[in-house]
Amino acid sequence: MKDQHGMTLIVKTITRISVWLILLYGFYIIFHGHLTPGGGFAGGVIIALAFLNYMLAYGRGKTEKWININLLHDLESASAILFLIVGIIGIALSGTFLANWITSGKLFSLFSSGTIPILNIIIGIKVCAGLFFVVWTLSIFHIEEEAD
Amino acid sequence: MILYLLCFILLLIGLYGVITKRDLIKIILSLAIMEYAANLFLILFAYRKGGTYPILEEGKEIAMMVDPLPQALVLTSIVIELGITAMLVALAVRLYQKYNTFDITKIRRLAG
Numbered sequence: 001m002k003d004q005h006g007m008t009l010i011v012k013t014i015t016r017i018s019v020w021l022i023l024l025y026g027f028y029i030i031f032h033g034h035l036t037p038g039g040g041f042a043g044g045v046i047i048a049l050a051f052l053n054y055m056l057a058y059g060r061g062k063t064e065k066w067i068n069i070n071l072l073h074d075l076e077s078a079s080a081i082l083f084l085i086v087g088i089i090g091i092a093l094s095g096t097f098l099a100n101w102i103t104s105g106k107l108f109s110l111f112s113s114g115t116i117p118i119l120n121i122i123i124g125i126k127v128c129a130g131l132f133f134v135v136w137t138l139s140i141f142h143i144e145e146e147a148d
Numbered sequence: 149m150i151l152y153l154l155c156f157i158l159l160l161i162g163l164y165g166v167i168t169k170r171d172l173i174k175i176i177l178s179l180a181i182m183e184y185a186a187n188l189f190l191i192l193f194a195y196r197k198g199g200t201y202p203i204l205e206e207g208k209e210i211a212m213m214v215d216p217l218p219q220a221l222v223l224t225s226i227v228i229e230l231g232i233t234a235m236l237v238a239l240a241v242r243l244y245q246k247y248n249t250f251d252i253t254k255i256r257r258l259a260g
Contacts, residue, residue, distance in 0.1 A: 035203075035205075036203065037201050037203055041223065041227070108205070108206050131230070134230075134234045137238075138234070138237060138238060138241060
């Protein structure tokens with residue numbers, strides 16, 4: 001066989017299409033977090049599952065080429081700081097932690113409710129990267145075991 | 149009431165698996181079933197007949213929503229379960245590297 005990594009051709013072809021749909025759904029859940037059920041955590045989990053779907057179908061080598069692992073690692077660390085920064089700006093401008101310092105906008109419109117969509121996006125990045133790295137690290141164990 | 153009983157039975161199924169199974173992966177899955185039973189119990193506690201999700205939408209009555217507080221608690225609980233499961237799987241992988249088996253009766257050498 002040409003390519004021993006990952007699963008069969010059928011799985012790879014389906015994954016190539018479905019990964020983008022899963023990613024789109026995850027972004028939809030994150031961006032509508034203040035309007036519909038869902039939000040940063042649920043959307044982040046869905047995006048992480050899209051990445052894991054790719055990893056299971058294609059193997060670790062191709063995933064490393066597709067996703068910038070170092071960038072994802074930096075994003076995971078930066079998102080906690082970003083959350084803190086948004087909260088501290090709330091202290092500076094309105095007096096309390098995580099206070100809403102952007103105008104609330106119109107009710108039920110997509111760009112509304114102040115800082116909540118921003119925080120949802122930050123939480124989505126954090127959850128996505130965190131959940132992805134949990135399984136990624138577990139698969140490192142697996143490779144070490146095969147090398148012995 | 150019957151729903152709470154079914155929920156308790158689900159918890160007992162998980163407990164049965166944790167106690168009697170010998171495979172580490174099956175034990176982890178049984179623990180996950182127990183966690184799901186606890187979550188389901190909290191969610192059922194907050195449910196009211198004919199209630200909808202507790203998010204404000206256009207033309208929606210607040211009176212018909214379920215209680216959102218247990219749902220927020222369960223979301224936290226799910227995150228903790230994720231951490232617990234990841235740690236258990238990591239330990240299981242390490243044990244497999246050392247003993248080449250998931251059978252807990254064969255994992256005996258505590259030293260070394």
